[in-house]
Amino acid sequence: MVFQPAFGIVAVSDIAVPTIDGEREVIIGEGGMTLISDIFTLQGPLGRELATTGFWTGLPEQYESEHSQFDVWKDDRWQALPFEETLRENFTGYFTWVPEELLPSGETVKVRASYMGIDWVFQAGSVFGLTFPLYPALEYNISLASLHVEFPPKAIYASMSPVFNFTMYTEDGVQMVDYEAEDIEPYSTESVTLAYTPTPWDEYLLECLSLKHHVTIRSDTLRVEDSYSLKNRGTYIFEYHVILPLGATDIEARDRVGPLTVEVEELPENATYVSVNVAPRSTWMYQDLWGPTISYSIDRDDYFAKAEGSNTAVYSVPGFPFYIHDLSAIFTLPRGGEYISALPAPISTEKVNSRTEVVFDLGSLIPYEEPELSLGYTVSPLAAYIQPLSVLLVVTVVVGVVYVNRRRKPRVVEKKVVAERPKIASYLANYNERIDLLNEHIQILKGESEEEQQVQRLAEINRRLEQLERSVKQTGSVLEEEEPELIDHLRQIRRAEEEVSRVNEDLRNLDVRLRARRISRRDHQRRRESRLNRQREAIKRIEKALSDIQAKV
Numbered sequence: 001m002v003f004q005p006a007f008g009i010v011a012v013s014d015i016a017v018p019t020i021d022g023e024r025e026v027i028i029g030e031g032g033m034t035l036i037s038d039i040f041t042l043q044g045p046l047g048r049e050l051a052t053t054g055f056w057t058g059l060p061e062q063y064e065s066e067h068s069q070f071d072v073w074k075d076d077r078w079q080a081l082p083f084e085e086t087l088r089e090n091f092t093g094y095f096t097w098v099p100e101e102l103l104p105s106g107e108t109v110k111v112r113a114s115y116m117g118i119d120w121v122f123q124a125g126s127v128f129g130l131t132f133p134l135y136p137a138l139e140y141n142i143s144l145a146s147l148h149v150e151f152p153p154k155a156i157y158a159s160m161s162p163v164f165n166f167t168m169y170t171e172d173g174v175q176m177v178d179y180e181a182e183d184i185e186p187y188s189t190e191s192v193t194l195a196y197t198p199t200p201w202d203e204y205l206l207e208c209l210s211l212k213h214h215v216t217i218r219s220d221t222l223r224v225e226d227s228y229s230l231k232n233r234g235t236y237i238f239e240y241h242v243i244l245p246l247g248a249t250d251i252e253a254r255d256r257v258g259p260l261t262v263e264v265e266e267l268p269e270n271a272t273y274v275s276v277n278v279a280p281r282s283t284w285m286y287q288d289l290w291g292p293t294i295s296y297s298i299d300r301d302d303y304f305a306k307a308e309g310s311n312t313a314v315y316s317v318p319g320f321p322f323y324i325h326d327l328s329a330i331f332t333l334p335r336g337g338e339y340i341s342a343l344p345a346p347i348s349t350e351k352v353n354s355r356t357e358v359v360f361d362l363g364s365l366i367p368y369e370e371p372e373l374s375l376g377y378t379v380s381p382l383a384a385y386i387q388p389l390s391v392l393l394v395v396t397v398v399v400g401v402v403y404v405n406r407r408r409k410p411r412v413v414e415k416k417v418v419a420e421r422p423k424i425a426s427y428l429a430n431y432n433e434r435i436d437l438l439n440e441h442i443q444i445l446k447g448e449s450e451e452e453q454q455v456q457r458l459a460e461i462n463r464r465l466e467q468l469e470r471s472v473k474q475t476g477s478v479l480e481e482e483e484p485e486l487i488d489h490l491r492q493i494r495r496a497e498e499e500v501s502r503v504n505e506d507l508r509n510l511d512v513r514l515r516a517r518r519i520s521r522r523d524h525q526r527r528r529e530s531r532l533n534r535q536r537e538a539i540k541r542i543e544k545a546l547s548d549i550q551a552k553v
Helices: 044-053 383-407 422-447 452-482 484-515 521-552
Strands: 019-028 034-043 055-060 067-074 077-080 083-085 091-096 108-117 121-124 127-133 142-150 156-161 167-171 174-184 191-197 206-217 221-232 240-245 249-254 262-264 273-278 293-299 312-316 323-332 337-343 348-352 355-365 372-379
Touching: 019 044, 019 127, 034 044, 034 055, 034 127, 044 055, 044 108, 067 083, 067 091, 091 108, 156 174, 240 293, 249 262, 249 273, 323 521, 337 355, 348 484, 355 372, 422 452, 422 484, 422 521, 452 484, 484 521
Parallel strands: 019 142, 206 323
Antiparallel strands: 019 034, 034 108, 055 091, 067 077, 067 108, 083 091, 121 127, 127 191, 142 174, 156 191, 167 174, 206 221, 221 293, 240 273, 249 293, 262 273, 312 372, 323 355, 337 372, 348 355
């Protein structure tokens, strides 16, 4: 039996109201990502007036949009509109308007509102489900409302609740649902739940908080290491199924405790990928976080070949079956490699253990998106001989030292201590205090407290950090001249401090954007956490360099 939902009809009054039609399109993607697109057709002079003065629209408050956008149709294309987040009772909403220069000619104005949800799909046993509002929420009646829903490719429709009079059909392996209704009342919250059976390759509902994609370039291979921070939004997982690029070998997995069991599946010869199963240390439960690292080798010429006569190679980051909040790609150049250029621009290039690392911040990524990077670098033709030669020199020196020591009379040598080098002692003491204050600063920001005591403490920390920064910079410059054996460590500290400064500037800009309502509070919190993680990593690099200095003196 089919039921038709009841609709409220706004009473006719003497007040003139614009005529608005609404088209809602819901695209359910793989990995549980959902796109909702509403196109409003504002008709006649009242519609044009409403477009220029602005209007409100949104979603019920339980739907948090990871990304929102508003556009107007003009000159045969969609053009971006300004908007502001404006909350109303029981709704997460936005106020948008069409500036005069973007107002199209003609009697109608089409405005599009787009929302992206990454956690609206849920899992119930073997099926996935999505609950969503049937109609856009507006301050006005919607004269004619249409709904179009697309399931993921090859997914199979399972059920609907409540049932309504819809049309279902299939195009190119995608099942679709259409529906129409009239006279939809303002601030509608009526919703429907659609359930479907996902395809075997769309088997998990995961959310990736961060992912580091590290590629070490070798003479004929690439060693790839993916370090994940994953959240399980579906049912429990005993084995995690991973798809790797074709030709992947030497596959390993580990977590912070140690190695994990990896099983490589046997596939037909014409398979275009490598399939492996990684066993978590314990059952991966709903809402649990897991941080595995999966490593493998692939042929360099197949995935990172330079064009003939060019120093630039192109690399595509493989697509992942989930939404990634924060993706970074790190490339370690071959020994003797020197960075030239890259597109997009990297956030840092630095020497790590005598090899250059190039780091890219790729931000967020939708499922199966494959960002492309181009990296230009050169390798010294003598690089292949440098390491064997250095080993030979070390062996020669060691043999010489042993020979001389055997002929020399033993004598007691007192090693200098830090106390005999007051500048180094002062430098280390000031830096230890600075690191303690930086860590305290991060903890206060993570707490998001606005209590007066916390605000005062932050001000005190910032004043002292500025004093210590001036002191260690001045002392560090002197030490670079007077203590040449410490130059590498001092430069590592300087580069890490530059990252700390960049993060502080990013945090200030984020706060400005939040106050100006250019980003949501949820987006602000997520981005701030990402920046604070970068600052923690920079602090760790400083601590390591200080430890190395302490060991040397």
